[in-house]
Amino acid sequence: MPKPEHPECEVGGGSGSASEPCNAKSIVPGIVRAFLRGDLSRVDSRLPKWLDVLASVGAGECWHKKSSFKSHLFEVYKICKIWGQDDDVCKCALFHSAYSNSYVNLAIFKESTDRSRLREEVGPSTEELIHTFCVVPRHNLIYDDLLARAPSAEELAVLDAAAGGAMSGTALAPPSLRRLIPPEGVTVRHIKTGEPVTVDRLTVARFLVMTMADFCEQLFSWQDAMFENHDGRLSYAGANHGSLWPGACKPGLWHSALSRMGALLRFACTGPDGRPLVPLPPVFEGCTQVVTEADQLAARDAYWSAVSEHSEPAQHDDALRLLRTACWHNPHVAEPHVLLAQIYCQRRQWADAACHADRAVRLLGCWGTSWDKRMPWDAWMAMARVLAHGAVQEVWPATSFGMLNLGLVPGLDEPYEVEEQTSMEGQVADNDSKTQSDREGRVVG
Incomplete structure (x- = not known):
């Protein structure tokens, strides 16, 4: 889908009028609420026990980028x-580097003696x-064999624009993507023995x-600096x-690479019927959609300038310009919308505040993690x-x-159901048009 011409957002999020802004409490899925509440047995009755297992082997004492290893897992x-993946994938995610892997040495379980216990x-x-996740050279598989x-x-953005934003249809995907992974899978080398390992599609x-x-859970600017990800x-x-x-x-500057991985999931990791093999x-x-490297950098720099140099009230006009620019270059991040909603609430521009707050809630619900990791998700x-x-109540x-008195959100006593969440893209797409007060043209900070 091509980007909109201007960094704007329609009043009411496309699903209501200016006088009826979205009510964000109604679009927080049950699975997200369960995680926010720490109601882990509602997520999976086995989850508390698995976390106890991770604690018992010391995962909570090990360092992992921005947190402990247990927290990362x-x-x-x-x-x-939250992404609606199947049970094997979710459990694998919880123990995904337990035997160590090609990226990290965090063998909290010993491959030689503990496989039966984990089984x-x-x-x-x-x-x-x-075990397969831990023994394949994942970097080579993802980067050399695929990306x-x-x-x-x-190139993907150009192809999508030429197709009028229609690349969501598998038949219109570039042949180079559809043929990228052979039906029999990809053969890689075991990271310890060097023996061939076939990884099916x-x-x-x-x-x-x-x-x-x-x-997306762990990357921020420290890794960009260390690996010179300019x-x-x-x-x-x-x-x-x-x-340091x-x-x-x-x-972090990771949206472009992950958007390409998403394109691979949609177009290359498909079955005989052309459908993706895992929930997208x-x-x-x-x-x-894909995010170009140039767009993710422009969005990050505009956002960082807004939050680090234009946070005081006298600077908010410049902050608005920078935050709108960030949203235009990368419409897939929530945090610029949170700051825009704050400024609009302060200015009593309630419809605009509601639109941006709603967009932020939806995006945060999609990601399950934050982009700006100075604050947790x-x-x-x-x-x-x-x-x-506040925008709905106009207060x-x-x-x-x-x-300082703020904090309470509505609907805390309302029951909710925990269901498998496979997609929120329709909710986000419905709110992807832009607000009246932002219709000032594209200004790149």
Whole structure:
């Protein structure tokens, strides 16, 4: 789908009028609410026990990029669960590096002695998937065998524009994508023994979706600095290993690479009927859109300028311009909408505030993680819901103590059902048009 011509957002999110803005509490799926509440037995009755197993082997004491290893494993599980992946994939996500793998040395279970124990915990099919995930050279599989041979983000964007945004249909996918993975799968080398390992097409699809979840949960500017990801291709080519952790904690430059992985899921990881082999993650409008490296960099830089240099009230006109620019370049991130909703609530522009808050809630619900990792996902989600409620009620604090008093979201006592969430792209797409007050033309900061 081509990007809109201007960085604007229609009042009411496309599903209501200016006088009837969206009510964000109604579009938080049950599975998302269960994770927000920590109601883990509602997610899966076995989950608390599995987390106890991870705690018992010390996963909570091990470091992992922005958190502990246990926290990372749980977060990747959460994302896969929100994305509607099957039971084997979600359980694999929870234990995905348990024997160590080609990226990290975090062998909390010993391959030589603990496979039977893990098999008893998660079942034979899941344990086999975990083991395969840990012994294949995942970087070579994803980058050398797949992404390096697939069209670039720019090429995919050009092809999509030429098709009038119709590449969501498999038949219109580039032949190079549809033929990328042979029907029999891909053969790689075992990372320890060097023996050939055949990864069938379904397993490739599962590893792609887990890699998307794995990367979006952990990546921020520290990895960009360390691997010199200046071009945003996320190729892990640099060697700046002395870059101090955690660094500035800017949002990471990973959307372009993940959007290409999503295109592979849609067009290359398909069955004989042409349908994707795994539920498509709801991000990137159900994996129908790609983000170019140039767009993700422009969006990140505009957003970072807004939050780091234009956060005070006297600077909010510039912040609005920068945040709208960020949304235009990368419409798949929630955090610029949270800040826009704040400014519009302060200015009593309720319809615009409601639109952006609603968009933020929907996007955060799709991702299951935050892009700006200075604050955790649940904090961004809670603030977006507070903003949505304030916009609907047309009430926002005018004092500092009033701001400190914020926090309650509506509907906390309302029951909810936990259902498998396979797609939210329709909800996001319905809200992808732009608001009246933003109709000032495209201004790149």
